[in-house]
Each structure stands twice: as C-alpha cells, then as structure tokens.
Amino acid sequence: MNESTTPPENIVLIGFMGCGKSTVGRELQQRLGYPLVDMDQVIEQRAGKSITRIFAEDGEAAFRDMETELLRELGDPSAPRRIISTGGGVVGRPENRGLLRGLGYVVWLHAPPAVILERTSKNRSRPLLQTEDPAARIQSLMEERRPLYQETAHLKLDTSGLCCDEVATGILECARYFFTHSP
Numbered sequence: 001m002n003e004s005t006t007p008p009e010n011i012v013l014i015g016f017m018g019c020g021k022s023t024v025g026r027e028l029q030q031r032l033g034y035p036l037v038d039m040d041q042v043i044e045q046r047a048g049k050s051i052t053r054i055f056a057e058d059g060e061a062a063f064r065d066m067e068t069e070l071l072r073e074l075g076d077p078s079a080p081r082r083i084i085s086t087g088g089g090v091v092g093r094p095e096n097r098g099l100l101r102g103l104g105y106v107v108w109l110h111a112p113p114a115v116i117l118e119r120t121s122k123n124r125s126r127p128l129l130q131t132e133d134p135a136a137r138i139q140s141l142m143e144e145r146r147p148l149y150q151e152t153a154h155l156k157l158d159t160s161g162l163c164c165d166e167v168a169t170g171i172l173e174c175a176r177y178f179f180t181h182s183p
C-alpha cells in the first residue's frame with residue numbers, strides 16, 4: 001500500500017485461532033452498525049464446504065489462495081466501512097500483510113497459548129490443530145507468527161482477563177484516535 005494515502009475506515013481483526021476475532025467482530029458490528037465480513041465464513045460459502053474439507057480435499061495452499069483473493073477484493077475503495085475478521089494464518093504471506101494494512105485499522109487480538117488451547121479444544125473445526133499434541137503446535141505456530149502479527153498490526157490488545165465488551169470498547173477508542181489523526 002502507498003502509506004501516504006488515507007486507508008479506508010475498516011477495522012480489521014487479526015490474531016491466532018481462538019483469540020476471539022469472530023466474537024469481538026460481532027460485538028463491533030452491533031455497536032457500529034457496519035457489516036461484518038468473517039473471511040473464513042465467506043471462503044466456506046464460496047467453496048460450498050467447510051474449511052476442514054477445503055484443507056483435506058484441496059490442500060492448505062488452495063485455502064491460502066482463496067484468502068489472498070478475498071483480501072484483494074476487500075480492498076475495493078468504493079465499498080462501505082466494514083469490520084473484517086480474518087483467519088489466524090492470514091499473515092503468513094507477505095502480500096497479505098500489505099493488503100491487510102491497506103484495508104484500515106488493523107488490531108491484533110492476543111491471548112496466551114494456554115487460553116488458546118482451552119478455547120480451541122472445544123471443537124475440531126481447525127485442521128491445523130488436529131494433531132497428537134495441539135499444545136506444541138500452538139506454541140510453534142505462535143512463535144512463527146508473532147513477528148508477522150506485530151509487523152501487520154496498528155494495535156496489539158491482550159484479551160486475557162478482558163470480556164468481549166471491554167475489548168470492543170478498547171478497540172473503538174483507539175480506532176477513533178487513529179482515524180482522526182491519520183494524514
């Protein structure tokens with residue numbers, strides 16, 4: 001993105017699986033009245049199957065291609081303001097990181113590995129965590145992705161100990177400041 005242009009006033013949620021992006025996205029949608037784009041849901045609708053099946057039948061690379069394609073579309077400057085909730089691995093591709101920052105105010109929701117493990121163990125919808133040792137997988141993926149979230153986000157918010165309401169309030173206050181002070 002050309003950093004000298006004002007980014008559109010979307011709020012973009014990034015962060016590891018189970019950090020609360022979808023829940024916080026819905027809370028922001030209610031408070032602001034902006035449409036919510038849940039990228040995982042859009043991809044599932046387009047593919048006509050679950051993420052688990054996309055990974056199993058088409059492979060992870062096909063899923064990542066769909067993520068990048070959707071991010072490119074979301075960059076349409078004529079679109080209304082939105083809340084965009086991403087999948088945890090969206091920051092993996094350098095192109096995606098640039099696209100994300102160009103979309104608006106990027107918020108990294110962070111939670112410690114133990115909290116992530118507890119939240120993600122409740123269902124089997126995440127193919128990357130269907131391993132013998134999900135705790136170790138969470139740890140290594142988090143190490144790998146931490147610098148990528150860091151590089152992409154305008155704001156890092158530790159959600160542990162905060163309820164959804166508090167997280168949403170924090171984001172809105174910071175986003176207002178950001179959008180008022182953007183060049």
Ligand code: S3P
Binds near residue numbers: 021086090125127128
């Ligand atoms: C993924 C996270 C998932 C989903 C897919 C891959 C990842 O989204 O996009 O299973 O690579 O971390 P959530 O972060 O919403 O669970």
